Amino acid sequence: xxxxxxxxxxxxxxxxxxxxxxxxxxxxxxxxxxxxxxxxxxxxxxxxxxxxxxxxxxxxxxxxxxxxxxxxxxxxxxxxxxxxxxxxxxxxxxxxxxxxxxxxxxxxxxxxxxxxxxxxxxx
Numbered sequence: 001x002x003x004x005x006x007x008x009x010x011x012x013x014x015x016x017x018x019x020x021x022x023x024x025x026x027x028x029x030x031x032x033x034x035x036x037x038x039x040x041x042x043x044x045x046x047x048x049x050x051x052x053x054x055x056x057x058x059x060x061x062x063x064x065x066x067x068x069x070x071x072x073x074x075x076x077x078x079x080x081x082x083x084x085x086x087x088x089x090x091x092x093x094x095x096x097x098x099x100x101x102x103x104x105x106x107x108x109x110x111x112x113x114x115x116x117x118x119x120x121x122x123x
Contacts (some may be wrong), residue, residue, distance in 0.1 A: 010073045012037055012066035014056075019080025036072060040065040 040053065041063025053061040068076070077085050078092065091111075099106050 008070055009038075009067040010070070011055075011061070012068045012076075015068060015073050015076050016080075018082060019077045019085050020082025021076065021080050037066040037068045039063065040067060043067075 040061055053065075055061055074092070078089055080089075095111065096106050
């Protein structure tokens with residue numbers, strides 16, 4: 001979802017689940033200073049989405065739902081231990097970061113990783 005102060009916001013508990021940290025509440029990371037977030041209810045009319053927000057299950061999202069920005073999403077994903085997030089961690093730590101260190105940039109067109117845009121899966 002969009003927000004004027006951030007490029008994109010992610011639902012924190014969904015990121016935690018993808019990272020294999022489903023039992024960890026985002027408040028745990030915020031308290032430890034690992035991540036920062038904002039509650040859905042605190043955004044008011046600043047969201048750039050249409051209608052009400054729903055979870056994948058179809059339930060309405062509560063105003064107490066934590067949202068995190070892109071950098072904090074990466075922090076949580078890199079801390080996770082889910083098999084589903086392993087390709088992402090491997091790509092970032094073995095390809096993206098070393099390439100940036102060596103060349104000062106990263107060109108996704110030259111990436112060894114293929115992301116299927118239709119399904120969002122890693123190949």
